[in-house]
Amino acid sequence: MTDHPSTTDRRPGTDQLLALVGAELRDDVARCAAAAGYQVVDATAATARRAWSESTAVVVDAAAARELIALGWPRRRCVLVVGPAEVDPGLWRAALTLGAEDGLVLPADEHAVVGALSRYRAPRRLAGAAVAVLGGHGGAGASVLAAAVAARAARDLSGSALLLDLDELGGGIDLIFGVEDSAGLRWPDLTLDGGAVFADSLHAAVPHAAPGLALLCPRRGVDHRIGVDAAVAVIEAGRDSGDVVVVDLPRATDSVCRAVVECVDLVVVVTTATVRGCAAARDTVARWRPVTDRLGLVVRGPAPGGLTASQIATIVDIDLLAALRPQRHLAVAIESGRLPLGRRSPLGAAADAVLDRVLDVAGLAA
Template sequence: MTEVLLALTGTALSDDVARCGAAAGYRSVQADPLRCRPQWLRAGAVVVDGAALEQLVASRLPAREGVLVVGARESDADTWRRGLAVGAQGGFVLPAEEARLVAALSSLRRPHRAAAPVLCVVGGHGGVGTSTFAAVLAETASRQAPGVLLLDVEPGGAGLDLLLGMEATSGLRWNDITGETGSIAGPALAAALPRIGDRLRVVTRSRDDGAPLSPETVLAVLDAARTNGETVIADLGRAVDPAAQGVLDSADLVVVLTAASVPGVAATRKLLTRLALGGEPVRSELGLVVRGPAPGGLTAEQVADAVGVRLVTTLRTRRALARRCEEGGVRPPAHSPEVRSARVVLELLDPRRGVIG
């Protein structure tokens, strides 16, 4: 199968890099260095130039194998040091060293584990049950995926540990983790977080901790989990801060929840605009989940048309689930309506990554 070569280079070198990639059996893809987190982790190899390296280091992407630096002349020491910071394994002057670059790219073509997917849950407005549905998604995914990490990125929520009935469970919370170095070991992180069973781990705030989350820490945790093979499900609520935006940039699938009401539609359209998810081509898969009942008779299809996002599935409000949250945490039965809706969402993730087949 053809590997993907992520080319983070200017126009002066793009043709040379594409030609070398094709000669080594890659399909070249160009991307913005500031918005390339998903491709960065999944590409078979990455070729960067000096300008892109500055942006990559500022973005604090995790070091990875298969990064090669190119330039139109001999790179200076600062460029090479920036390359080392993102895990670069060699430098090449083009077009003079095209043969060496082809050889290096060819040597990188070996089997490797793809990064696990990231699913974001966004609330179109308050009170729609974003955190509850995120918890249901995580519980459902953990029944089949080898590992699931549930991220609580909602700044104003009560805390996913409270919703899951695990507020007394020991383990690290957000204020215990620092990601300023840009890299966290996945297995060590998994062992230190609160968990439910063997497959589901949760990272949330400590009780009464209302401090803003560090984007660097959130993204370091996300990267550590997905490179460790854990599916990441992030509850963003209605957050529009840098931490939430960074998670959105990394997402394979963004699910927006809204109620089947005129106010719900209006609020959701505004939120999508603030998150830069509406009105322009979306970087990630984007889907809508509509919660009923509809007080004014709006259908889910009408809501999706008004919001401008494709409909994935529907949910209906059930008092039984709310009662379960109060009595010991969200533990929906396998055949409940919530789990059926969660499965529809999870099936949109690539089944080849072992989430839901």
């Protein structure tokens, strides 16, 4: 969903509390939210998938918790389970899979709920950002652009970057940097300790392509399906620790890709400047538009038929972020495990344009 129902119009900069509770608890939760400085997003499980990732905190009742557990929603931080009576121990144990941190009774535990919600707002570390890059069609160059965005983020921004390769049949984004033989953790090796991923530990365990640039890729020769929980947990851990997280997304529409598209700040679609590329990119955007409206386009030249990047953006019907001119010797450099990102390189300029937009969307632009 691209919109979430709310009890009031959303105010920019206000912490959002997703309330998945029945009518008997709604007033109690709203009172606690107001006391802790939140605006309530009042929704149902059918309409709240994006708000689940975006809201500062979540309050669920027993019925909603059971429904979310049955739906297999990914674990997240800052979740409270509330009820008009003591929360059932069996439900409480199950709710831990959602990331629930406490089970409280309303209105009796109102002060405890307000205190917990206030704590969730207080520890404001440097926020990060997340962007997914996907090809509008095969061979569009999405992996190269994703690698360039991550490399520029690691080099030019304070903090670090985390590049996630979710394309299990893409050959491996580590080949672009020439670090395919480096020791370190890959997706099949990742275990969720209690459902959580810690960014510092992840950075220490995975291969690095450059200072501050960590890569998490599939392991060659191992048939392993990356799960929704693992993908979302890694993205959120990186973003919470201040990383710029860049996801190389395959051209699939499965549950993993959907979860990633829902939780990132921006989705970048890459296409070549050809008639077929334009048509395929339009279909790709149409497929994802019901899931997110945070879409941008990068068009890669040359344009053998004379189509301009602006014309393609108009046809595809999303904002043009960059027109990527052909770059001499780029393919040769990548074959050698090098990614040429000079200050005036077309690839570097396109990566900068994507970074500028994702930081702006995430509210981190200067």
